[in-house]
Amino acid sequence: MASTNYIAVTCVVLRINVRLLLFHTQAVILTRTDDDSKDPLADATACARDVPIMKELRTNIIRTYYINPDADHSACMKLLQDAGIYLISDLSSPNSSINRADPEWQVSLYSRYTSVIDELQQYNNTIGFFAGNEISNTAATTDASAYVKASVRDMKAYIKQKGYRSMGVGYATADVTNIRVNLANYLDCESDDEAIDFWGYNVYSWCGNSTYEKSGYSTRTEEFRNYTSPVFFAEYGCNEVQPRQFTEVDALYGDTMSEVWSGGIVYMYFQEANNYGLVSVVDSTSVSKLKDFTSYSNHIATASPTGTNKASYTPTNTALQVCPTVDSTWLAEATPLPPTPDSTLCDCIANQAACVVSDSVKEAKYGTLLGVVCGMTDCGGLHSNATTGKYGAYSMCGVKDQLAFALNKYYDEQDKDASACSFSGSAKTQATTKATGTCSAQIKEAGTAGTGTVSTEATATSGSGSSSTSSSFASPIGLHSSASFGSFQVAAYIATALLAGVGMIAL
Structure with missing residues (x-):
């Protein structure tokens, strides 16, 4: 067909x-x-x-x-x-x-x-x-x-x-x-x-x-x-x-x-x-x-x-x-809403991380590794909860960038001990440069825990290549x-304009 x-x-x-x-x-x-x-x-x-x-x-x-x-x-x-x-x-x-x-x-x-x-x-x-x-x-x-x-x-x-x-x-x-x-x-x-x-x-x-x-x-x-x-x-x-x-x-x-x-x-x-x-x-x-x-x-x-x-x-x-x-029948706070996705901020935190996921780790394993790291450090900056209206500054980032935040946070908390950026070879250190300009301002607003509100040029941007995930269709x-x-639905609206002279209308 x-x-x-x-x-x-x-x-x-x-x-x-x-x-x-x-x-x-x-x-x-x-x-x-x-x-x-x-x-x-x-x-x-x-x-x-x-x-x-x-x-x-x-x-x-x-x-x-x-x-x-x-x-x-x-x-x-x-x-x-x-x-x-x-x-x-x-x-x-x-x-x-x-x-x-x-x-x-x-x-x-x-x-x-x-x-x-x-x-x-x-x-x-x-x-x-x-x-x-x-x-x-x-x-x-x-x-x-x-x-x-x-x-x-x-x-x-x-x-x-x-x-x-x-x-x-x-x-x-x-x-x-x-x-x-x-x-x-x-x-x-x-x-x-x-x-x-x-x-x-x-x-x-x-x-x-x-x-x-x-x-x-x-x-x-x-x-x-x-x-x-x-x-x-x-x-x-x-x-x-x-x-x-x-x-x-x-x-x-x-x-x-x-x-x-x-x-x-x-x-x-x-x-x-x-x-x-x-x-x-x-x-x-x-x-x-x-x-x-x-x-x-x-x-x-x-x-x-x-x-x-x-x-x-x-x-x-x-x-x-x-x-x-919010009650037992409605679970979403009216305000605030989840933050606007900002790939600039996600790239920023990933580039500033001294400890990141190793290239050898397959993307399918990112979630598992993130769970392990977040069992060792507070990942509130990645959490997203519509019922409480609390959203981490990096909750809108892709899982690879979130891993960079979590791995680096744990690495910093361990005084950058070499063993704190290993995870059996799943993590590695990388060279970084000092954040400046918008990147610096955004990281400061997000805070060390990543739970602050980022307002500096927090405009939506196209997603970064390192932040790809997929979700099942509702x-x-x-x-x-x-x-x-399957789960994907397609519909067709069959209609006509009955008003005399109605054609293509510039909206």
Whole structure:
């Protein structure tokens, strides 16, 4: 099967918010993959096949869960632009994302995120990015949301710092009963600089011929009526009853819900083992339309929510939410957030270390060695705890640079005794030069223990080559999960602009 891992979003009405101009969306998730090598926007043949089908389904936005920032996306982006289709892309990859089980926000992940922004900002039909998808999915994993929010803060700052045109940074969440309110409030509280620009909600509660009330749509709508950011269903389309009838489309784009929601994303476009598809792939140039395609197409064709004129729009829901407090159901302090990854500081501490890891030690063994060293010296400067809101100055560095800090700290505490920089040959001494300028100021602010707050030019930078780590992708949960496609999810928003004369809009 040809690579099809991109998402199409349908936008039917312009919705304007204080932070971002967003369309009403309708969407279809295409397929799932855990392969970093498959970049849908680098496959011009697949794009030529699928873009016309998306347009037939009235698409005007697509979402990609993964792109290779080093690939050429010009052909696909041109096809999308010619069809009046915008792009929202996830910033992570299958093998580089915030890991809910062991969350961190550090230089290599920062570098991955910024590289995606750098690549896609050149295309005028790129309107925004997802900083995460279903990262926190239980009360026990809500601490990971602090790292998501830090990434939102830093990507918004990066876009501004680089002088790029306005592009939003948002988040897509699972519909988890005991955390959904706190999570929504947390990502939209404290300050505009930290808050998400849009909120994607993965909802599978309307099954068969349900109703606005029975499905819970009515409750969700009231919960978000005064939300500051634009909200839309990032996934929907329960398949407990087959073929799907998509009666929820009428409600989602009806007058009541369209006052609050900017449409939604149908799961999913391509047929896979979990039976959520609208089409099945025949070959690299053709697809076969399924019964779900006909049903969805019929309902979306009748959607006609009322549009909003940007010039005459005055936002009323401008107040940010109240941040949740830490308790048994919420584990992330509102402030401070994890520090901004700064490869300059990480390089600085590594270069100033007189005792570092030996070249013979394999990267896979770094973590084990770090555990040994931190059993012999206090490694508070490396620790990161979202529940207490305490973050070491070097918690955002890669493990090799963290090893340099820990090894050198222990070496200093042992009066630079030769045996203190051995660890059975796993460590070695190196020549150093005295820190000056920014490096000197940052190390002084971090302190000997590394627990101080670094404020001197603590601007985010691309990750250093010595600080690479990888995290497992936060796998989706719920009815749509399919073990056959690993933990990486891809969606397609299938949508269209119903407003007369709406084409490619400069945001």
